[in-house]
Amino acid sequence: MLFNSYIFILLFLPLVVSxxxxxxxxxxxxxxxxxxxxxxxxxxxxxxxxxxxxxxxILFSVFVNFFVSKRxxxxxxxxxxxxxxxxxxxxxxxxxxxxxxxxxxDFFISNMNVLLKEDWALKNIALPLGISFFTFQQISYIVDSxxxxxxxxxxxxxxxxxxxxxPQLVAGPIVMHSELIPxxxxxxxxxxxxxxxxxxxxxxxLGLGKKVLLADTLSKIVTFGYGxxxxxxxxxxxxxxxxxxxxxxxxxxxxxxxxxxxxxxFNMDLPINFNSPYKAKSVNGFWDRWHLTLSRFFIQYxxxxxxxxxxxxxxxxxxxxxxxxxxxMWHGANWTFFIWGITHGFFSICEKIIAAMLKKRxxxxxxxxTWADRTLKIAVGLLGYIYMFVFKNITLVMFRAESVADIxxxxxSLTLRTGGISEAITSKVNDLVEVRLLARLGFLNLFExxxxxxxxxxxxxxxxxxxxxxxTQEKMANNQFGVKxxxxxxxxxxxxxxxxxxxxxxxxxxx
Amino acid sequence: xxxxxxxxxxxxxxxxxCLGLIVLAMVVVDPYFHYHGKVPGxxxxxxxxxxxxxxxxxxxxxxAVITGSSMNQNFKTxxxxxxxxxxxxxxxxxxxxFEEIGQNLDRAFAxxxxxxxxxxGLDYNGFYRDRKYRAYEDYPDYLYDxxxxxxxxxxxxxxxIFEGLATDLLMTVQGQDSTTFDEYASWDAGxxxxxxxxxxxxxxxxxxxxxxxxxxxxxxxxxxxIGANIVELTQRYPDTQFVFFYAPYSAVYWESIxxxxxxxxxxxxxxxxxxxxxxxxxxxxxxxHNKTDVTGNLELxxxxxxxxxxxxxxxxxxxxxxxxLVTKENYMDIINWEKEYYMNYDYDSLYE
Numbered sequence: 001m002l003f004n005s006y007i008f009i010l011l012f013l014p015l016v017v018s019x020x021x022x023x024x025x026x027x028x029x030x031x032x033x034x035x036x037x038x039x040x041x042x043x044x045x046x047x048x049x050x051x052x053x054x055x056x057x058i059l060f061s062v063f064v065n066f067f068v069s070k071r072x073x074x075x076x077x078x079x080x081x082x083x084x085x086x087x088x089x090x091x092x093x094x095x096x097x098x099x100x101x102x103x104x105x106d107f108f109i110s111n112m113n114v115l116l117k118e119d120w121a122l123k124n125i126a127l128p129l130g131i132s133f134f135t136f137q138q139i140s141y142i143v144d145s146x147x148x149x150x151x152x153x154x155x156x157x158x159x160x161x162x163x164x165x166x167p168q169l170v171a172g173p174i175v176m177h178s179e180l181i182p183x184x185x186x187x188x189x190x191x192x193x194x195x196x197x198x199x200x201x202x203x204x205x206l207g208l209g210k211k212v213l214l215a216d217t218l219s220k221i222v223t224f225g226y227g228x229x230x231x232x233x234x235x236x237x238x239x240x241x242x243x244x245x246x247x248x249x250x251x252x253x254x255x256x257x258x259x260x261x262x263x264x265x266f267n268m269d270l271p272i273n274f275n276s277p278y279k280a281k282s283v284n285g286f287w288d289r290w291h292l293t294l295s296r297f298f299i300q301y302x303x304x305x306x307x308x309x310x311x312x313x314x315x316x317x318x319x320x321x322x323x324x325x326x327x328x329m330w331h332g333a334n335w336t337f338f339i340w341g342i343t344h345g346f347f348s349i350c351e352k353i354i355a356a357m358l359k360k361r362x363x364x365x366x367x368x369x370t371w372a373d374r375t376l377k378i379a380v381g382l383l384g385y386i387y388m389f390v391f392k393n394i395t396l397v398m399f400r401a402e403s404v405a406d407i408x409x410x411x412x413s414l415t416l417r418t419g420g421i422s423e424a425i426t427s428k429v430n431d432l433v434e435v436r437l438l439a440r441l442g443f444l445n446l447f448e449x450x451x452x453x454x455x456x457x458x459x460x461x462x463x464x465x466x467x468x469x470x471x472t473q474e475k476m477a478n479n480q481f482g483v484k485x486x487x488x489x490x491x492x493x494x495x496x497x498x499x500x501x502x503x504x505x506x507x508x509x510x511x
Numbered sequence: 512x513x514x515x516x517x518x519x520x521x522x523x524x525x526x527x528x529c530l531g532l533i534v535l536a537m538v539v540v541d542p543y544f545h546y547h548g549k550v551p552g553x554x555x556x557x558x559x560x561x562x563x564x565x566x567x568x569x570x571x572x573x574x575a576v577i578t579g580s581s582m583n584q585n586f587k588t589x590x591x592x593x594x595x596x597x598x599x600x601x602x603x604x605x606x607x608x609f610e611e612i613g614q615n616l617d618r619a620f621a622x623x624x625x626x627x628x629x630x631x632g633l634d635y636n637g638f639y640r641d642r643k644y645r646a647y648e649d650y651p652d653y654l655y656d657x658x659x660x661x662x663x664x665x666x667x668x669x670x671x672i673f674e675g676l677a678t679d680l681l682m683t684v685q686g687q688d689s690t691t692f693d694e695y696a697s698w699d700a701g702x703x704x705x706x707x708x709x710x711x712x713x714x715x716x717x718x719x720x721x722x723x724x725x726x727x728x729x730x731x732x733x734x735x736x737i738g739a740n741i742v743e744l745t746q747r748y749p750d751t752q753f754v755f756f757y758a759p760y761s762a763v764y765w766e767s768i769x770x771x772x773x774x775x776x777x778x779x780x781x782x783x784x785x786x787x788x789x790x791x792x793x794x795x796x797x798x799x800h801n802k803t804d805v806t807g808n809l810e811l812x813x814x815x816x817x818x819x820x821x822x823x824x825x826x827x828x829x830x831x832x833x834x835x836l837v838t839k840e841n842y843m844d845i846i847n848w849e850k851e852y853y854m855n856y857d858y859d860s861l862y863e
Contacts, residue, residue, distance in 0.1 A: 194516040201522060202848045433673045481518040490525035497530060498669040 001049035003258045004212050006500055008046075009493075016042040016166070017265050022192040030491065033167070036161040036184060039266075043164035045469040047129065054128040057098075058164065065138040066159050069145040069152060077153050081472075084146055091142035099135045102128055107333035107458035130170035132330060134163055136297050137323055140419065143301055154181055160181045167262040171255050173273035173293035180268065189267035199476050200264035206472050207257025207414050208494035210250040212499050214462065220428040221455075226400055237413035244400050246462045249278060252291070257472045276471045281384025283347045298323045306386070317352065321345040331399070331479045336407060340398035345393065385467070406452050421452045429455040530667065535583070535664040535790055542675030544570045545654055545665055549689065554682040557690040561647070564602040566655050568619040575599040575628040576619055580607045582632040582758040585699075586683035586827065588692035594831050595628055601692045606646035606801075609637060609740035628752050632826070633741075635757045635814065636764075637730070638780040642736040647722045702819050703810045705761055713862075714770050720854075723775025730783065738783050745791045754830065755783070755788060756797035759822070762807045763815035766858040774853060778846055785842045796837040797830055800849050809861065 001008050019042070023035045048055035052374075068091035075084035100108075106122045112119055141159075141345070145152050162180050163169075183189055225232060225240030232240060254319075256274040263270045274341015275288035287295050299308075303323050309316040321342075401407040429435055430447065435454045439447050447454060541547055542555065544566025549555055557563060575597035577586045588599040602619070604612055620626060637644070653661040665671060682689075700706070700790070725733070745753045768774040788796050802825075805811055811822050831834050837845060 010663065039532060120535065194519050198515045198519045198522070201519060433669050437673065481515060486518060486522045486525065489522050490529060493526045494529045494533075495669075498667050500534065501664040501668040502670065 003044045003255065004208065004216075004496070004500060006033075007049075009208070009468070009497060009500075012042070012046065013262065017262075020266060021192045027190075031187065033155065033157045035190060036148075036157045038397060039161045039184075040157060040164055040431060043161070043166040046166040047164065047169060051126070051129070057102075057128050058134065061095070061098060061134065061138065061492075062160050064164050065091060065163075066156055068094070071158075072142070072145040073151045073153060076146070088142055088146035091145075094141070095135045095139045099131060101125070104133050104329075104333045113143075133172050133174055134169065136174050136330075136507065137176075140174070140301060141299060141364065143178065152177070158184060165263075167259040168270060171252075171259070172291070173256065173259065173271050174196065174297050175270055175293065179271060182185075183268045184332040191267075193267050195385050195479075196267050198481050201477060202481075202485060203257045203264060203472055205261075205263025205489040205496075206475070206490040207254040207259075207261060208496040210257065211252030212254075212491075212496040214267045215247050215251035215254055216499075217429070217432060217458075218243045218250070221425055222247050222400065223364055224428060225423060226402070226406065226410075229406055229413060229426075231422070232410075232413040233418045233420075233422065234414050235420050236408060236425050237416075239421050239425055239459065241397060241410070242459055242463075244396050245393050246387075246466065248396065248399075249320075250462070253472075260472070272473060274471070276466070277363055278388070278392070278466045279385075281381055282349050282351050282387055285343060285384075286392070287344075287348070294327070298327060302326060313356075317349045320349055320352070324348060334402070335404055336398050336401050339404065339407070340395055343395050343398065357420055377389075390497060400478060421455065423451065426452045426455045430456055533672065534666045536674065537676055540676055540679055541566075542679050542826065543654060543671065545662070546570075548572070552601070552683070553679060554687050555663050555689040556675075556678050556682060557692070557695040560602070560604055560696055562654060562671070564604065564615055565618060567600055567602055568615055569622050571600050571622075571624075573600040573624055574597050574614065574626055575630070576626055577601040577603070577630045578612055578616060579603060579630075579632045580612070580634050580637075580758075581817060582634060583630075583823075583845070584604050584696040585823040586630070587824070590824065590827050591630065592828060597628060599628075599692065601695055603696050605696070608640065608644040608646060609633075609736060610643055611645060613740045613744045616744060617747075620751075626748070626751050628754060630754045630830075632758045633784075635760055635781070635815075636778075638733050638736065638784050639776070640736055641732065643738045644736070656677045662751045672704060697820060699791075699820055700813060702813050706813050707761070707815055711763060711767065713766070717770050718772035720769075720772045720774060721776050725776065725779055725783075729776075733780050733783050734787065742787055742791055745794055748779055749793055751793060753791070753794045754797070755794060756799060756826065756835070758816070759799040759802055759806055759818065760816045761809060761812040761818070761859070762803075762853075762856060762861055763809065763812070765777050765806070765853040765856060766861065767815060769853065769856070769858065775850070778850055781849075782843075782846055785837060787848070789837070789839050789842065797826075797835040798842075798845055799826065799835045801835070801852075803830075803852070807861075834851060 001013060003009075016039070019038055020035055023038050027034055044055055044058075047058055068087055071087040072084045072091070075081070075087060102125055105125060106411030109122055111122050112118060141152075141163075141498060158181050159177070161184060162175075162177055163182075165175075165180065168175050168180075221243040222240060225236065225243070227239075253274050258268050261272075271293055272294050273291060275289040275292065277286055280286040282290050303319050306319045306322060307315050308319060324341045325338070326341070328337045328339075328344070331337045331340070397410045398407050430451060432454075435447070438454075514741060538546060540550060540553055543563050544681060548570040557567075575591060577583055577591060577599060578601075581603060583601070584603045584605070586601060588601050591597060591599045602615055604615070617630065651664070653664040701709075741755075745751075765774065768777050785796065785798075790795050800806065805818070805822060805825065812818055
């Protein structure tokens with residue numbers, strides 16, 4: 001089930017939230033776990049709605065991980081540390097094995113076929129929804145079961161409800177057990193809280209709007225562009241690249257807002273996963289703002305165990321490179337992601353080297369901070385924005401392209417200075433109901449004269465939004481729930497809901 | 512907390528009220544006739560065939576149907592009504608395959624209307640196709656099934672609200688009349704070589720002409736397509752007269768199959784289809800390929816197949832006068848004439 005679907009918004013969400021509080025009200029002071037069973041059952045419905053067979057996978061994964069963590073805890077209690085460690089390794093290998101099989105098996109075999117000139121059959125496995133997320137989540141749980149000071153003792157339903165909790169199940173954030181399970185058990189959080197419901201509804205509306213109204217609109221340009229790279233000239237390629245730069249932002253930001261908002265409705269706080277990432281002025285700064293819980297996972301479970309920055313500069317850089325390489329591969333089983341990860345790693349290391357050099361110079365100059373320094377600082381900040389804009393737009397081609405050849409073709413398109421933005425691209429915006437409405441309201445002549453205008457204005461407005469507007473957390477922190485906010489929420493939800501269903505274009509190409 | 516409660520409940524009420532009003536308006540006006548026919552006093556725009564034809568089939572009153580692909584879009588139901596004294600609706604499917612057109616006819620017959628006549632111009636290039644052929648897979652199934660739950664895709668659909676509900680209401684306010692079936696789906700755009708050449712490029716090479724004999728498998732393809740989608744359809748409704756005609760494509764079309772070496776194969780397909788249709792008691796078949804003043808006049812074509820509306824008018828006249836009627840006695844003569852004429856046509860003259 002998708003967040004941006006009728007069944008989710010009009011049926012599932014109202015049902016699961018109201019059912020949760022109703023059950024808690026009926027449970028009263030008994031402190032039962034029926035509410036968690038409700039969350040678990042409804043989350044399974046959510047997960048299995050489109051492909052029911054993958055319910056077996058997630059249930060299997062939850063049972064095995066819970067069993068392994070129990071074995072770890074039991075052996076730690078008996079002070080059998082080696083056996084506990086063996087169970088921990090078993091658990092991690094199990095999770096990685098599951099991920100490898102479903103995500104990387106075909107990629108691995110196809111590369112082996114090329115390398116060894118073999119013809120081993122591919123399995124054409126469809127990637128189960130959210131497997132990358134719940135696998136990492138459970139790896140963190142297994143490792144924590146082994147290394148946390150306190151021995152973890154959860155009931156099965158607490159663990160199962162935590163892993164499958166639908167707001168974070170399929171696209172993160174990667175929530176730690178220590179962040180969510182205590183909240184799920186907290187009796188104070190089991191009563192309706194209108195403050196949280198209001199905040200949650202507002203965040204949901206913002207997220208839904210970002211996803212349905214913005215990201216899905218931009219996706220039309222991007223899908224066309226990447227499906228027809230050879231037909232793009234420089235102007236069109238640039239529009240496609242910037243559109244993807246914005247699409248991925250609003251898609252992920254929208255999803256994170258919705259997850260945050262829905263958890264809030266249950267009086268639960270999820271960790272911040274998205275914090276105005278395009279306001280970063282460096283690659284390292286970007287990763288402090290984008291998909292924060294993934295960065296956190298890699299730092300806690302890969303970078304630090306590898307020695308982090310404690311073993312000298314060279315090891316720090318090597319560890320950084322490893323993390324970015326793994327991050328690239330985590331995003332997808334394709335060499336394009338490998339290249340994307342390597343590029344990010346390379347720039348991250350370069351930035352670290354430059355920062356270390358500048359730090360030395362700063363110490364010398366610290367005493368003589370003048371207005372010239374401040375001016376320089378502003379200029380450097382501005383350069384940082386430009387650097388990141390260019391860097392992200394270029395590297396996102398690696399992220400979106402389906403093959404290395406497509407990456408090259410897209411960059412090549414940037415050199416083809418033949419005419420303006422193609423009609424096939426501008427029509428993706430001009431065909432929007434909203435633009436047609438504006439045309440009917442008197443802008444028709446303008447749009448006919450400048451057909452690229454709506455597309456360019458849309459991109460500029462959205463660029464302004466990502467660089468200058470407050471993000472959802474900042475808006476939620478301003479706890480002023482008045483008429484204006486209510487109207488915005490109603491507008492976004494209603495407009496998004498009626499935008500969920502598309503009308504197919506029946507273009508008769510021979511006609 | 513009290514303030515937040517008020518805010519939350521008020522906002523939820525706002526969402527439910529707005530969505531509820533939209534649903535109510537869509538159900539009452541019903542711009543695609545999914546639930547009922549026209550509401551008196553409201554002007555309706557007929558457009559977007561695959562979204563509205565099912566509603567026309569279900570909820571209009573009629574006793575004659577014009578259907579088929581885009582070859583039938585320019586027919587005027589008013590002419591047919593005068594000709595056959597009927598109340599006709601037009602339900603064309605641009606690029607439509609025989610199966611989807613037939614399925615919509617089944618729907619029309621199931622509507623309770625007693626249909627006396629069906630006029631269907633068959634795509635002459637559609638014989639040699641799989642019976643399941645569809646130009647478009649992404650169908651609005653929610654308008655074709657009886658599942659009320661998936662109607663949410665209809666009643667809460669921005670595109671349909673804007674193009675359907677809002678447009679109908681605007682037309683009503685502005686005092687415009689509903690689209691007539693004469694106007695529905697009709698077009699009058701570019702014509703002549705300038706237009707035809709946009710979609711047709713003469714191949715450099717002439718592929719040697721095939722012998723026109725179909726293999727068993729190829730013949731099965733044709734028989735299966737026509738048998739399942741047309742013959743069986745006419746047999747299901749024996750009290751209805753089906754009037755078919757082979758859409759008279761331009762000489763450029765004939766040149767294209769001449770140059771790719773499939774002209775004789777096409778004629779063999781025509782023979783098979785003709786024999787199958789002539790076996791049906793309630794079928795009348797017309798063929799206008801011998802109207803060479805039309806097929807050779809490229810000013811009457813938009814592309815190598817699509818003729819302009821004047822030709823649709825002529826077709827109705829010819830049918831009315833019984834011209835081009837195909838019978839068991841004359842069908843082989845017609846095919847032989849076509850072979851003789853289009854195999855020896857001076858196609859170069861089209862380019863002069």
